[in-house]
Amino acid sequence: MNKRLLRSVREFKRPAILSPVLISCEVIMEVLMPILMSKLIDNGIKKENMTYVWIMGTLLLVCMFISMAFGALSGREAAKASAGFAKNLRHDMFHNLQKFSFSNIDKFKTSSIITRLTTDVTNVQNAFQMVIRIAVRAPIMLIFAMCASFYVNPKVALILLCIAPVLMIGLVIIFRYAHPIFVRMFKKFDLMNNVVQENVRGIRVVKSFVREDHEIEKFTNVSSAIRNDSVRAERAINFNGPLMMTSVYTAMLLISWIGAKMVVSGSMTDGELASMFSYTMQIPMSLMMVSMIIVMLVISRTSAERISEILEEQPDITNPENPVMKVADGSIDFNHVFFSYSKKKEKSCLMDFDLHINSGETVGIIGGTGSGKSSFVQLIPRLYDVTDGTIKVGGVDVRNYDLDVIRDNVAMVLQKNVLFSGTIKENLRWGNPNATDEEMIQACKIAQADSFISAFPEGYDTYIEQGGTNVSGGQKQRLCIARALLKNPKILILDDSTSAVDTATDAQIQKGFAEYIPGTTKLIIAQRISSVEHADKIIVIDNGKIDAIGTHEELLKDNEIYKEVYESQKKGGDQ
Template identity: 55%
Template sequence: MIKTLSKSIRQYKKLSLLSPLCVIGEVIIEMLIPYLVGNLIDKGIMKGNMPYITKWGLILLGITIVSLFLGASASYVAAHAAAGFAANLRKDMFYHILDYAFENIDKFSSSSLVTRLTTDVNNVQLAYQIIIRIAVRAPMMLIVSVVMSVIISPRLSLIFLVIAPIFVIILALIIRGAYPYFPRIFKGYDKMNQVVRENVRGIREVKTYVQEESQIAKFEKSSGFIYKLFSTAQKIISLNSLVVAAILNIATLAICWFGAKEIVGGTLQTGQLVSMFSYSNSVLFSLNILAMIATQLIISGASGRRIADVIEEKPAIENPRKPVENVTNGEIVFDHVNFKYNPDDKALALNDINLRISPGETIGIIGETGSSKSTLVSMIPRLYDVTSGAVRVAGHNVKSYDLKALRDNVAMVLQNNVLFSGTVKENLKWGNENATDEEVVAAAKIAHADGFIREMPDGYDTMVEQGGNNVSGGQKQRITIARALLKKPKILILDDSTSAVDTNTEREIRESLAKDMPETTKIIISQRIVSIKDADRIIVMNHGKIEDIGTHEELLKRNQLYSSIAKFQEETGK
């Protein structure tokens, strides 16, 4: 974990080293002050030596100013380095997530990834700032204080050598007891965020079905789970303050008792005892700080592990070493393809798929829900890799292509495509950021989106709200079809992407695609017979297998599943 996270420090390594150096200088000067004050009392104040008092008073003032400057510099540098480290962590996580295949994404919920990018990174940022600032200061202060105590009074310094190991042992036990709760707490945060996300996105359904009370109960359950775990962990951690308070009182009493005896015996001067009290406070303050650091490291350790899990997750689909850069045509071949989502699954999602699709051919795919229609086409742009067999595009195994080149030539339009915040034109240019305005309009016309876009308040410059909430479902689908067309793909896959469009407009879109993109291979997945009946061939999927292939008329005559779907839709008018 530490090795993984440390790679994100990068350009902030020098600052990360500068802060501890400033801290070391600050602590050395700070720890000299009690010793000098003791001398000032014994050799100046007690003897009424004003020149000595003036000289060393000015020296103390000077080194105090230097100490303050070093402390301020250390704080500034540590904050800057920690913020930069956190920014790099977020970048590394985000870039890594974008490299994920669907198989990787399935391991992390979206709410969990958001929590890791925000809360977990903030925890690690705070811990890093503590490590390069306070975590250096506390041990340094502890060591220097003990050394100075030994110089002043070896016998009294034995008190620290006794209490320090006891404190460390107790602290280790507290950490060991509290740490296991925090990974569970952060998983609880993931679940709670998931509940919030679902309710924000599905607020219309929640209100329509009057589910407010059940969703409140669901939220309170996840929130209560976090509360119980956090309360238990905090009870264990709170023992830190009790231990520190007990040690502080015992040490103070011991120094008073034994110090008084040494003064009476003439082996210790008053100023030296004052210095011992100062160093005693420094030692105990250091122990207290170490306890606080340990608490934060418990939390950040769990967060760091969650961040490392994301960065260490190896993308399931990667570019080959010597990739094929060009997709020359839209020919597709499935050669004995088998696929399952999880290696441990017993059942195959796709079972022995054999299929050849010619360049420019229009293929319709239909089947009952769960028949793996979408899974089949997901193999073409390598959203998933086959378990066995091969998928070839233009004569090459899809695994041999450069991923960007392959996906630039395979455009997929899903039923629930997403529009992003920005103008309509900016959303369309996701398909091709270098597209001219004429090309944007041409693609919109093929998708029959140009008309309603021009009727918007600012036409193509109209702002789209987050998620496309200010456009209808049918409009959103036509915009996403136009976006895909701007890629000028060799293969176009429409996965139930006109379900919210009326049948007349859908027919016009199909006619435009056939007329304007004759060389593009088109695959249309639909639950409506009318959407695919004019395809060159229609594939009937059933339980992950190709049950039949033929034209609309051929399947009506010989395939029971297809004919029953057609009959039902004809009778119900769907």
């Protein structure tokens, strides 16, 4: 198993070591019992020595109980170790996940991350438990049983030695065939999780587009594919049983035949023959266990790799060595900034952004969809790092700030904003855990959220469902603005955050900003000219480039794009 994964065993090393030790003791007892049995037959029963029968019988019973106790204890320790290992794995993965930057998150799909944290960890947990119990038990059993059978009767033991490789080859052939099917099946499991997750998330869209049948078909296809593969793999694995039984009975027949002759000629005792039968069961059994372990490891290998991908993913945005802990003011400087999601300059999404924004200014940002507006503002709180050039906030390169400090001072209402399950108050406190009720009400008043919150029967204690499904789009946007305001930031960025709010309320929000947070630099991305026309300056972005910067009047005079947008919206308004 993967080394990186094993590091997560940590405090569960003790049970992880204890379990195989205990199981070895169990195996020794199990191998010892047939020898005691043969002595009991030869020296007790055949010689009609009842005292010997009693002694050996008691010894056998004791051995059996000790073996049982060791087995149970080993099982307990293995469960402790594997469950603890799984807990640590999940913890470590989750921990690293929290450090991921936006570009790290872009790399993995959400559903895949969930499968990795759940199913994959369970696979590895099961494999780990098997390894520390059976992977130790089977080889020890094999070796000890082999040695014991040679001790009892080397000639007859040779039969067992010959049967073992035949069985081994058979098993290898079976698993060679089944392995790729298992690997394929697990990939399909991933796909199924993906389909289910996407469906459940977008169930409203599915319904409104009447796509249920299509979705059912998609699901049926992948689940049938899993079924087919599962049947195929199991069919191959099922040859295991007959193969083992054939080997066992062949060995038994041979041993009976040769053994009987030896017993008659006096070179073997009845007891020895009986014990050889026991070993005939134990040896193939342990070989089969070995093969099962191999399957388990093969299955879990894919899972282990997927887990270590998460564990080893290096967050590409990290804190600098000596971070600046204070943001002087809300001024922003872009110095020939280039940005690309794919780290290739020729595929730049932002090209040569060069601009200065004074602290406390209100800046409107206008541009068509996909022009790069969101990408532009996401660079300021370092959600992504620039590909080339520098961005300064308060006169300091954003990469020199402590990450928490810069993100606390640059509050951003993301275009795809999210509320979390919990009360409105709990959600608002994401902005500031120590916010008083007055501060919360004040922020909500500026964001024009207070009136609708107060209208809820439970007011600020109203419970928001996961994803904010029980509030309207516009209400959600206003709550998100209030949450950002509570951070009391030096820079506030609204990425299309009033798109679902009516024009009158939008104007009220803008008015509130000017009145209550005049010192905060405000960047407002909007589709509506009315949201930005009163800004100190407006940036027009077109196709990843700054097309123009100016006031509403200036741009109306000499910017074609701005004029066009303005005219089209005015016409709509006039009608």
